Amino acid sequence: MKKYIITIGLFISFGTFLSCDDELTNNPYNALSDDVLFSSPEGFTNAVRGIYAGFIDNGPSNGTDNIDDYYGADMFSVPDILSDNVIINQNGRQSKRTLYDWLYNADGYSSFDLYGDAYKIVRKTNNILGHIDNLSDGAFKNNVMGEALTARALAHFDLVRNYAQIPTQSPGAGSSLGVAYVTTVDPLQKPTRNTVDEVYTNIITDLTTAEGLISSSNGSGRFDKNTVNALLSRIYLYMGQWQNAVNAANNVSGSVASRANFSGVWKDENSDGIITQFLIRIIDGVAIGTEYSQTNGNTGDVRSEYVVSFDFYQMFSSTDIRTSAYISTSAFSGVDYNHIAKYFGKTGQVNNIVNSKIMRMAEVMLNKAEALAELGGQDVAALAALDAVRSQRYTGFTTGVEAGQSLKDAIAFERRLELAFEGHRFYDLKRKGLAVNRDATSGDAADGSGIAPVFATLDAGDHRFQLPIPQNAINANTNLAQNPGY
Numbered sequence: 001m002k003k004y005i006i007t008i009g010l011f012i013s014f015g016t017f018l019s020c021d022d023e024l025t026n027n028p029y030n031a032l033s034d035d036v037l038f039s040s041p042e043g044f045t046n047a048v049r050g051i052y053a054g055f056i057d058n059g060p061s062n063g064t065d066n067i068d069d070y071y072g073a074d075m076f077s078v079p080d081i082l083s084d085n086v087i088i089n090q091n092g093r094q095s096k097r098t099l100y101d102w103l104y105n106a107d108g109y110s111s112f113d114l115y116g117d118a119y120k121i122v123r124k125t126n127n128i129l130g131h132i133d134n135l136s137d138g139a140f141k142n143n144v145m146g147e148a149l150t151a152r153a154l155a156h157f158d159l160v161r162n163y164a165q166i167p168t169q170s171p172g173a174g175s176s177l178g179v180a181y182v183t184t185v186d187p188l189q190k191p192t193r194n195t196v197d198e199v200y201t202n203i204i205t206d207l208t209t210a211e212g213l214i215s216s217s218n219g220s221g222r223f224d225k226n227t228v229n230a231l232l233s234r235i236y237l238y239m240g241q242w243q244n245a246v247n248a249a250n251n252v253s254g255s256v257a258s259r260a261n262f263s264g265v266w267k268d269e270n271s272d273g274i275i276t277q278f279l280i281r282i283i284d285g286v287a288i289g290t291e292y293s294q295t296n297g298n299t300g301d302v303r304s305e306y307v308v309s310f311d312f313y314q315m316f317s318s319t320d321i322r323t324s325a326y327i328s329t330s331a332f333s334g335v336d337y338n339h340i341a342k343y344f345g346k347t348g349q350v351n352n353i354v355n356s357k358i359m360r361m362a363e364v365m366l367n368k369a370e371a372l373a374e375l376g377g378q379d380v381a382a383l384a385a386l387d388a389v390r391s392q393r394y395t396g397f398t399t400g401v402e403a404g405q406s407l408k409d410a411i412a413f414e415r416r417l418e419l420a421f422e423g424h425r426f427y428d429l430k431r432k433g434l435a436v437n438r439d440a441t442s443g444d445a446a447d448g449s450g451i452a453p454v455f456a457t458l459d460a461g462d463h464r465f466q467l468p469i470p471q472n473a474i475n476a477n478t479n480l481a482q483n484p485g486y
Contacts, residue, residue, distance in 0.1 A: 038131035044144050048222070051124050051151045054117075056278055056286055056356065070117040071278060071356045075158065076343070077291035077306070078112050079426035082458075084438045086292075086306040086340070086421070090451050091333050095291075095305050101455050102464050106471035106486055114162055115470050118155040119182070125152040126185045139215070146214025150223045150231070153206035156181055157235060160199045162467050163483065166431040167196060168240040170461065177481060190477045200239055207232050226252055227276045230359040233367040238431050242371040249368035249385075254361045259392045263325040268346045268355050275364070278356035282349060289343030289352025292421065297350045301332055308338040310442035315417065319395040322417060329446050336446035342421050357422065362389050366415045373411055379403045386411050389418060435460040 037043040056072040080086050081100050088100050098109050125148040132148075135141040156179065165173035178199035180191035194202070211228045218224040232248035257265055257273025264270045271277065280286045293304040308327055316323040328341035345352045365388045372382035383400055386407070391397045402410045416425065429436055436458040443450025458464060463485025474480045 034127065034131065038128075038134050041135065041140055044128065044131075044135060047124070047128050048144060048147050051121060051128075051148065052222070052278065054121050054124055055151075056280065056284075069113055070121075071358065072280070072286040073288050073291045074112055074114060074117075076288055076356075076421065076423045078114075079423040080421050081306060083425040083429060083436050085309060085312050085416070085425050087309045087438070087442075087444045087453060089304045089307050089337060089444050091335065091337075092293075092303060092305040100306075102458055104464070104468065106468040106474070106482065109467070112467075113470075114158060115473055118159045121155040122152055122182050123185055125149070125155070126183060129183075130185055142213040143215045143218065146210040146212075146228070147218075147223050149206040149210035150214065150228055152183075153203045153210070154231060156199060156206075157203050157231075160196065160203075161238065161427055161430075163469060164193075164196050164199070164466055166238050166427065167200060168238065168431050169433050169465070177483065180480070190479045192479045193481055200235070203235060204232070204239075207235070223276065226254065227359060230275045230364050233364050233371075234359075237367045237371055238427070240374075242374045245371035246368055246375070249364050249371070252361070252364050254364075256362045256365055256388050256392050257360070259321050259395075262321050262392065265357075266325055266342050266354065267344075273361045274357055275359040275361060277358055280353055280355055282346070282351065282353050284353075286356075287345075287352040288354055288356060289345055292340040292343055292352075294352065295344065295350040300350070302328065302330055302337075302339045302344075303332050304337055304339045306340065307444055307446075308340060309439050310338075310448035311439035312416075312420075313338050313446075315413075317394070320417070321393055321395075322420075326420060335450070337444065338446045340421050362418050363424075365389050366411065366418060369411045370408070370415070373408045379407055382407060382411070386414060389414060393418070430465050433460050435462075 032043070032046075037047055055070055057069070078096065078099060081096055082102070088094065088097065096111050098104050099112060128144065128148045129152075132141060132145055135144065159179045164178045165176050167173050174197035175195050178194045178196040181194050181199050181202040182189070182191060183202075207228055211225060211232070214224055214228060216225045229248045229251040233245050233252065236242075236245035236248055252275065254275060255273065261270050261272035265272055265274065280288070290305075292306055293302050295302050313327065316327065324341075326340065326342045328339045328344070329336055330339065331337070343352055343354050344350070345354050365385045369382045369385035369389075372378040372385060379402075383402060386402075387397075387399055390400070400410065412428075415428065419425070419428075426436075438453045438456040440452055440456035442448035443452050463483065466483045466485075468486040469480055469482055474482060
């Protein structure tokens with residue numbers, strides 16, 4: 001299957017192009033004037049690279065360097081920290097404790113700057129689209145438009161699922177406050193918040209438009225049709241549009257990572273089953289894994305910020321390849337912990353640097369399985385989609401026999417295991433209108449001893465399922481309404 005690998009550097013040199021003026025070749029993309037940047041196809045290529053770089057590193061935020069932000073770290077940790085897959089380690093640095101304890105307010109969670117990061121991506125995409133007619137009509141122009149629209153849709157999707165309700169979350173979710181869907185770069189604009197339904201309609205419009213424009217084979221470093229359709233399968237699932245989710249999943253080519261290759265995927269030894277990933281080099285210094293733990297290069301000791309919650313740890317079986325690929329048990333300060341090994345890093349280094357996996361074929365198949373099960377009368381097909389994942393994870397697997405509610409439960413269970421620590425759990429609970437119920441009796445140690453969570457339950461319908469709009473955003477745009485409850 002195709003592999004999509006995006007190389008991220010803090011600064012990007014463009015001196016390899018053959019027909020660029022000196023200003024284009026000697027300056028990073030974010031130091032160029034629009035007149036120069038959008039004067040040639042090479043300039044548009046550089047601007048698109050700037051979008052991808054922004055997904056990993058949006059530079060200084062609030063006066064500090066948040067290099068490991070957005071898909072450089074936060075989107076893989078925060079949704080699990082907010083839910084029930086992990087427990088805070090009392091021997092860790094207590095990072096993101098405000099989020100873990102659900103004590104955030106409009107001023108109180110600067111360690112998660114998704115709001116600013118995502119709108120920076122939106123601004124970059126809109127700048128490209130606003131100048132797109134500088135290009136001649138044809139395949140190149142279409143492809144650039146497709147990439148920019150895909151990035152704009154993904155950024156708005158991340159915003160709306162964090163700062164607003166999800167369409168299937170409650171009966172009135174669609175008409176509730178969404179986020180501002182921004183399509184221009186007007187520096188004076190002060191948009192109001194669209195409804196949730198309006199935001200999702202715009203996301204789907206951007207993605208379906210992109211699907212008709214973007215190349216099927218962009219090669220290393222860019223989104224393409226596979227990316228778009230994989231995203232559509234996820235977003236239609238969030239919308240409860242089951243048949244559309246199935247159709248989008250069917251349009252994705254590829255296969256689930258084999259059991260033999262699976263552990264190597266998380267060490268960047270292979271890209272089996274990956275649809276889209278951002279390649280992070282050691283020299284880039286973006287360490288996704290530090291969100292969960294740090295490893296002492298001299299002793300090999302692992303100090304975790306968050307470890308696997310004891311009840312969740314017990315759900316992994318000895319025949320499941322994910323048990324060893326995702327979890328490592330070792331001592332720190334004389335206490336054994338179940339560390340999250342998924343982001344320990346590339347083979348041969350201990351800096352927690354590993355590629356940023358955005359879309360995997362396993363998720364697409366689980367999206368399809370869930371949608372088919374919800375359609376009714378499709379249990380055979382839903383079971384086949386589920387088993388496409390299970391057959392590659394368990395030793396001695398035999399085809400399941402689940403049907404009806406037991407099949408839906410099996411899909412939800414497998415989804416929790418497969419996508420653990422990848423930033424899905426909070427949204428999966430949220431979109432189903434379910435509470436977060438942490439293990440209130442077990443602590444952070446590997447055997448369940450230690451200190452249990454102080455805050456164990458976030459009731460379904462609690463306003464904290466929608467993060468507060470940052471106060472600095474409201475100060476800058478008084479047309480923005482704050483979420484209820486804050």
